[in-house]
Amino acid sequence: MxxxxxxxxxxxxxxxIAVxxxxxxPKLHVGNAIFKKFTAGGYETFAVNPNATEVEGVKCYPALGAIPGDIDGxxxxxxxxxxxSVVRQCVEKGVRRVWFHRAFGAGSVSPEALEAAKSAGIETINGGCPMMFLEPVDGGHRFICRLLQLFGKVPR
Incomplete structure (x- = not known):
């Protein structure tokens, strides 16, 4: 786009970028697809899951604080x-941008998380999926993005 x-x-x-x-x-969760899309797009991407030491063939971090260096988003x-909990980790790590994944339903958004981010001055994207914007965007994500934009569910 x-x-x-x-x-x-x-x-x-x-x-x-941390995910x-x-x-x-990997077939059960959208986080893996997002992780792979950022990695394929040339980003230095970090997988975060407190219950894994490796995902997608790379090191997985238990928390944002375990990732060396700064994180841009x-x-x-x-x-x-x-x-x-992830937003609180962002505050501790000094992360200034957060994208809450959501296509339909609640997704990853919670009122508590939004309030914590707002209180900390973190810039948020409250819905949609990075795969709707990271080129090349596939037809399915392009269609869903346009549809959700009509209903105010993703950034315009």
Whole structure:
């Protein structure tokens, strides 16, 4: 997509991205697809799952604090009840941008997580999927993005 929403462009301008919620069962979770898309796009991407030491053939970190160096952004692709914990880790790590994954339903968004991010001054994207914006965007994600934009569920 050539005309990215400002919040999306700012998030994608970062080069070190963590994906919280990458699963040991790659076919069962969207976090793995997001992780692979960022990695394929040339980003330095970090998998985060407290219950895994390796996913997708690479080291997996138990928490954001275990990742060496700064992180430009975090995609939260966890269950909503885990999102606030990830936001608190973002605050501790100094992460300034968070993308809460959501296509339909609650996704990874929770009121507690949104409030924690807002209180900390973290810039958030509250819905949608980075795969709707990371080129090349497949037809399915392009269609869902347009549909969700009509209903105000993803950044415009």
């Amino acid at each position: 050539s005309d990215l929403p400002a919040s999306v462009a700012a998030f994608l301008a970062g080069k070190r 919280a919620g990458v699963s040991r069962e 975090v995609v939260i692709a966890t269950r909503p009840e885990m999102a606030a």
